[in-house]
Amino acid sequence: MKFIHAADLHLDSPFEGLQRLPKALWQQIHEAPFNATKQMVTDAIEQKVDFVLLVGDLFDRETQSVQAQVFLNEQLQRLVDDGIGVFVSFGNHDYMTAEQHLALQEGVNVFGSDVTTQTLTTADHTRVAISGFSYADRWLEHDVVPQFPERGDADFQIGMLHGAVKQGEANHYAPFTVSELASTNYDYWALGHIHKPGVLSEQPLIVYSGTIQGRHKLESGRHGYQVVSSQGKHLERQFVPADQVRWATLSLAVDETTTDASLIEAVQAALTNSVADTFKLIDLSLTGIEKLSASMLSRLNDGTWLERLDQTQKKTYRQTRAWVYEVNVLPTNRPVQYAKLDANYWQRAQKTVFTPDNVALTAGKLMQYPFIADHLRQPETTANLTDRAKNELLAQSRLEEENDADHDD
Numbered sequence: 001m002k003f004i005h006a007a008d009l010h011l012d013s014p015f016e017g018l019q020r021l022p023k024a025l026w027q028q029i030h031e032a033p034f035n036a037t038k039q040m041v042t043d044a045i046e047q048k049v050d051f052v053l054l055v056g057d058l059f060d061r062e063t064q065s066v067q068a069q070v071f072l073n074e075q076l077q078r079l080v081d082d083g084i085g086v087f088v089s090f091g092n093h094d095y096m097t098a099e100q101h102l103a104l105q106e107g108v109n110v111f112g113s114d115v116t117t118q119t120l121t122t123a124d125h126t127r128v129a130i131s132g133f134s135y136a137d138r139w140l141e142h143d144v145v146p147q148f149p150e151r152g153d154a155d156f157q158i159g160m161l162h163g164a165v166k167q168g169e170a171n172h173y174a175p176f177t178v179s180e181l182a183s184t185n186y187d188y189w190a191l192g193h194i195h196k197p198g199v200l201s202e203q204p205l206i207v208y209s210g211t212i213q214g215r216h217k218l219e220s221g222r223h224g225y226q227v228v229s230s231q232g233k234h235l236e237r238q239f240v241p242a243d244q245v246r247w248a249t250l251s252l253a254v255d256e257t258t259t260d261a262s263l264i265e266a267v268q269a270a271l272t273n274s275v276a277d278t279f280k281l282i283d284l285s286l287t288g289i290e291k292l293s294a295s296m297l298s299r300l301n302d303g304t305w306l307e308r309l310d311q312t313q314k315k316t317y318r319q320t321r322a323w324v325y326e327v328n329v330l331p332t333n334r335p336v337q338y339a340k341l342d343a344n345y346w347q348r349a350q351k352t353v354f355t356p357d358n359v360a361l362t363a364g365k366l367m368q369y370p371f372i373a374d375h376l377r378q379p380e381t382t383a384n385l386t387d388r389a390k391n392e393l394l395a396q397s398r399l400e401e402e403n404d405a406d407h408d409d
């Protein structure tokens, strides 16, 4: 018995913030979740798996484009035609889909909003029971696990659950605990929702497949799906990458000799030395910025330098198989000398201004969207905003110093 566990295809992701890319490249990135899905289906057929589980967020939005619907149907049809079982549940992004009775192919098993169990017997006469449900709304704040039936007499029992481990106060996505899942005695929990692939438990296997295609820099590293096969009564799991583009960071050190041109050269050299099969979308992190001239620093902060780099990478990205879409000027390790900015005042202001509450207040109505709220509540978001403000202030105060110096001459 062999099956594929995938989740969070997020077909039709908008990939916002990449508008500066050449059109052909943007197209390639927009198509990445589609091509990753197609790759998974091809692998399923070639690997002769018995069935495929898709655990929620197949579409990025509640209402899907006709293109995305047609695409998914075509891919599921390929599986059905090959005699591969298909089990689908919908998550917090595509919760409407189940309600709309999206015309999925005949032979595709779609779970409704109540937990139900479907059974199948594989070619090698293994009896498998699969329990799951779809979201009826974008939030599902209660624990659904008690609704899952007791383990039956099937050879293997699998639970499909799009949700997150219970944490603190706000739990919007079918909160559960690992020990609760383990106590069901199911053989495999196929999880969706968290986009980073991960194993919460080895015995029994409680696994996030992760999103099939990383969609922004917080989803860096390899993405794909899990292949699970039985060895006697035991299940073995393997992660298989299917992503078409990968998010990565390139770190470079700069100093007083760094110029626009020398930094472009350094970036190009680093990219040429690390060409990989999978196309990379890169955020460039610079260290040692305290040594840079004020004008260089401001060109890095205001995007002028990146525009210059774009002119070069437009010609080279097909060879380097990479595109730098963002520059992050990392704060220096040494305390920065704020000539015009009282360091103590900054420290105090930083603590009182950049709080999760203030960020939420500034975001206002946007906080009603769970995915925005989740992002803004992350500590990294606050840290990131603080760093950006710090760099802006630093560049500003340096420029003012230089202007003052000019007047003194």
Ligand SMILES: [Mn+2]
Residues within 6 Å of the ligand: 008, 056, 057, 091, 093, 193, 194, 195
């Ligand atoms: Mn998702």
